[in-house]
Amino acid sequence: GAGVSQTPSNKVTEKGKYVELRCDPISGHTALYWYRQSLGQGPEFLIYFQGTGAADDSGLPNDRFFAVRPEGSVSTLKIQRTERGDSAVYLCASSASGSSYNEQFFGPGTRLTVL
Amino acid sequence: AQKVTQAQTEISVVEKEDVTLDCVYETRDTTYYLFWYKQPPSGELVFLIRRNSFDEQNEISGRYSWNFQKSTSSFNFTITASQVVDSAVYFCALSEEEGTYKYIFGTGTRLKVLA
Numbered sequence: 001g002a003g004v005s006q007t008p009s010n011k012v013t014e015k016g017k018y019v020e021l022r023c024d025p026i027s028g029h030t031a032l033y034w035y036r037q038s039l040g041q042g043p044e045f046l047i048y049f050q051g052t053g054a055a056d057d058s059g060l061p062n063d064r065f066f067a068v069r070p071e072g073s074v075s076t077l078k079i080q081r082t083e084r085g086d087s088a089v090y091l092c093a094s095s096a097s098g099s100s101y102n103e104q105f106f107g108p109g110t111r112l113t114v115l
Numbered sequence: 116a117q118k119v120t121q122a123q124t125e126i127s128v129v130e131k132e133d134v135t136l137d138c139v140y141e142t143r144d145t146t147y148y149l150f151w152y153k154q155p156p157s158g159e160l161v162f163l164i165r166r167n168s169f170d171e172q173n174e175i176s177g178r179y180s181w182n183f184q185k186s187t188s189s190f191n192f193t194i195t196a197s198q199v200v201d202s203a204v205y206f207c208a209l210s211e212e213e214g215t216y217k218y219i220f221g222t223g224t225r226l227k228v229l230a
Contacts, residue, residue: 033217042119042206042220043160056217089158099216103150106160 002026004107006092012113013082021077021110025094032075033104034067035091043091049075082114117142119209121221128197129229136192136224138207144168146212149183149190154223155203166190197228 005024013019025032030051035043045059049069057067064082069075079086089111093104118141128134140149151163164174166183174181178195194201204225208218 031216035218040222042208042222043218044220045217048217059217091160093160095216102216103162103165104218105162106152108157108159 004092004094004105006090006107006110008110009108010111010113012115014115015082015084017082019079019082019112021079021090021112023075023077023092023094023107025073025075025092026105027073028096029094029105030072030097031095031099031102031104032069033093033095034075034077035093037089037091037109039088046077046090079112082112084114087112087114117209117211117219119207119219119221121205121207121224123224124222125225125227127227127229130199131196133193133195134197134226134228136194136205136207136226138190138192138221140188140190140207140209142209142211144211144213148210148212150208150210150218151181151190151192152206152208153203154206160206163192194226197226199228199230202226202228 007022032049034046036046037043047067048056052069052072064080067077089109091106091109093106095102095104120139147168149166152160154160171183180193182191204223206223207221210216210218
């Protein structure tokens with residue numbers, strides 16, 4: 001079946017602009033995660049959704065970052081007033097349920113470059 | 116505090132050699148899960164294995180094997196008879212039972228298998 005998809009695959013923007021990154025999880029997966037991966041580092045947790053609600057947003061670095069999942073499926077990560085330090089690969093993952101037991105399936109990521 | 120350490124930044128081996136990737140973790144939870152993921156040059160994280168904290172049996176899957184030792188808080192990964200296609204970055208991750216099941220990743224080990 002279809003895996004996790006993310007669009008766009010690449011996004012180049014200018015400092016100060018607003019961007020939206022989209023994630024389509026595996027059909028039927030209730031849990032959705034966003035991570036950010038900087039060059040040479042492991043992915044770092046940003047936010048976790050169980051259904052439509054953000055169950056844990058403790059990883060969002062500041063209030064310029066926001067994410068939604070209005071219908072419990074597709075999620076959008078929104079970044080306002082982008083800064084050069086936001087440049088990274090943004091990964092989305094989904095799992096069958098919110099549980100430590102279930103492995104997370106990752107999408108290919110969106111590479112964000114802020115000039 | 117939760118933490119995953121992958122002390123080996125990069126390893127180079129010649130094809131057909133065996134190689135072990137180290138992973139050391141820290142957690143205060145008694146129930147937790149450990150994972151290994153492979154990130155090939157294409158960038159997508161590929162799930163390899165999940166282990167729970169109550170199962171210390173070693174596991175073998177083809178050329179891959181995993182050694183979990185709670186006494187040393189380690190979950191090491193061995194590739195036997197390495198192949199060029201094994202070249203990738205490998206990440207170890209921890210997920211705790213309590214909380215929102217986010218992954219704590221190590222910084223990864225880049226494996227280069229030379230022909």
